[in-house]
């Protein structure tokens with residue numbers, strides 16, 4: 001090995017994507033460094049913290065990382081009728097509400113236990129291709145250091161400096177990102193906090209939805225996501241309005257304000273280049289219909305960690321080899337995301353009247369699982385005109 | 396050019412993700428203009444708290 005190459009893998013970003021990639025790679029014996037520019041893993045939280053129980057196929061959710069095990073989801077039409085989806089099987093999209101800060105820290109802890117190095121308050125700022133890998137300039141507490149790695153992982157979230165600097169893709173367009181605002185509220189009264197609650201409609205949240213994700217003890221994440229190209233007003237404006245209009249939030253108080261952007265884009269065809277792979281939100285892997293990105297970040301992290309190991313073992317970290325990451329992530333995550341992107345494109349065009357009639361068409365339906373796939377496939381069965389616009393939901 | 400009101404800013408980085416010129420960066424708790432701004436307005440539109448204005 002060239003003595004200038006200090007690591008097999010440098011991972012930029014210590015969120016779920018970076019931490020999980022780091023854990024898998026370290027377990028497989030790669031010398032791994034995770035750099036995170038924040039001073040604290042998982043904070044500030046930029047998430048509504050909902051995740052399907054499928055997550056347990058990948059990580060053990062510790063008791064402290066779990067805020068609430070929810071029974072079902074309630075979906076409200078613009079005219080305030082609702083349908084309930086009850087959880088009965090493990091195919092759930094939202095079953096757990098996490099404490100993301102604890103969850104993220106545990107993931108990084110697991111990466112450390114597997115052998116990864118972690119540097120906080122360390123921002124990756126420049127990247128340069130070399131013969132043997134990538135030279136990364138890091139700014140740690142204001143001082144620059146340069147390290148070299150065989151493979152660079154961009155797990156740097158929605159900002160995705162790595163992807164942009166390495167010319168893997170251009171930026172998110174305004175119809176490919178949800179602009180989000182959320183309050184963690186306490187003292188909520190008069191709504192069933194064993195359920196998650198979703199509100200759709202062009203008045204409530206143009207191009208997105210509002211959510212209540214309970215965290216136990218009368219607390220919940222109350223948030224909203226909007227597509228910025230559909231309105232002049234900010235997500236914060238819509239959230240304030242939403243809160244003011246709900247009787248059950250009348251006496252509730254805000255404990256935390258959270259802002260963020262979630263990619264809701266179709267999957268990248270290529271998320272690799274010579275010696276580089278993008279993972280998680282930086283590769284636009286969050287679900288375009290729900291905005292959920294935790295599970296996909298972890299799924300992709302597993303693939304990236306394994307492919308990194310294979311590449312280093314084969315002594316070939318070039319794009320032609322790393323393309324197997326693209327193939328595997330497109331199959332395991334991309335196909336569903338592509339389908340959900342089409343569904344998102346359709347739903348955002350619907351008027352409030354159409355949304356009302358779609359939701360009331362499901363009033364008699366009983367759901368077997370709490371999944372968006374099942375919700376959309378039931379919608380298509382009951383309203384066949386939808387199938388002209390979106391396929392792939394019904395097998 | 397743009398101006399970021401650092402007291403309104405929620406330092407979430409959404410603006411960084413939509414900047415087509417790669418001209419923004421989130422450094423610590425500050426959004427910094429680090430490249431050439433073309434005044435496209437993407438950052439202004441995506442900002443969840445309206446902390447960005449174009450001059």
Ligand SMILES: Cc1cc2nc3c(=O)[nH]c(=O)nc-3n(C[C@H](O)[C@H](O)[C@H](O)COP(=O)(O)OP(=O)(O)OC[C@H]3O[C@@H](n4cnc5c(N)ncnc54)[C@H](O)[C@@H]3O)c2cc1C
Nearest residue numbers: 013015016017037047048049050124157260280281293294
């Ligand atoms: C309001 C909101 C609500 C959401 N709700 C949900 C939900 O309920 N369920 C769900 O599954 N998903 C949700 N998401 C999406 C979810 O939060 C993301 O998909 C998930 O965090 C992606 O993980 P990641 O590791 O790819 O990126 P992130 O978690 O964003 O981590 C990226 C990390 O990289 C660091 N970083 C960035 N640039 C650099 C650099 N140059 N150098 C060093 N470090 C850097 C950042 O500081 C950050 O810690 C929500 C998002 C938002 C904004």
